[in-house]
Amino acid sequence: MVNFNVAEALSRESVWYEKFRYEDAERQLQEYLAKGSSGTSSCSVVAEIMKARDQIKNSLAAVEDLPSSGSAIPSSNLTSRLHQLEQENKELKKVTDDLRSLVLSLESRVKTLESSKPASQSQVSTAPKPVASEVKPAAADDDDDVDLFGSDSEDEEAERIKQERVAAYAAKKSNKPALIAKSNIILDVKPWDDETDMAEMERRVREIKSDGLLWGTSKLVPLAYGIKKLQISTVVEDDKVSVDWLTETIQEIEDLVQSVDIAAFNKI
Helix, strand or coil: CCCCCCCHHHHHHCCCHHHHHHHHHHHHHHHHHHHHCCHHHHHHHHHHHHHHHHCCCCCHHHHHCCCHHHHHCCCCHHHHHHHHHHHHHHHHHHHHHHHHHHHHHHHHHHHHHHHHHHHHHHHHCCCCCHHHHHHHHHHHHHHHHHHHHHHHHHHHHHHHHHHHHHHHHHHHHHHHCCCCCCCEEEEEEEEECCCCCCCHHHHHHHHHCCCEEEEEEEEEEEEEEEEEEEEEEEECCCCCCCCCHHHHHHHHHCEEEEEEEEEEEEEE
């Protein structure tokens, strides 16, 4: 904080100490003007008034020439700031003391834990020892009961069990029915002209028989100029019936059939 003289500070304050003289002079002037006096007495009064005004003017000029109070005396804002800093300093000191006490307490707890740790470790290390001593005789007994010639019999037993499982799996797999691959085929059988007997054509096509061949529905589909084709569906087993054989066999009906086309072919 800034050290300063109280008297010096009060002397530098911008206070109008000559105000009473100014008021007296003004009062005398107003009384004189009210009475309307003249002569020597009036001159003396005017002189007194002028003298008082000059003194007041000089005192005001002296006050203006004095340095501002803010340069020598700390302002109210600075004083309040100093008080605030002192308060913050006290609070920080209190927090520091609390932290110091906390660190000291934690340090004492750590020391206590470290001093008690070796004892617990020694207890843990000594605990398993009786167990080890109890296990050793059992191991010795196991060595006495070991059969040096029993490994071959165990291997034979495992191989026998393996063979039985393989045989059971093979038997189970052989009993499962095999999946038969089939196809659904739609054939377009075209006649020679519009005079071909389509009913006779369908009858002779259905007379074609084979293992794995099953005829389905049929219909007549118009082509052009009044000519219709026979569209017939069939289901065949792929391993038993060849599609080429089927189309060639239908084309052998030469008096009725001009050509055979496959309209659709789908695996089932």
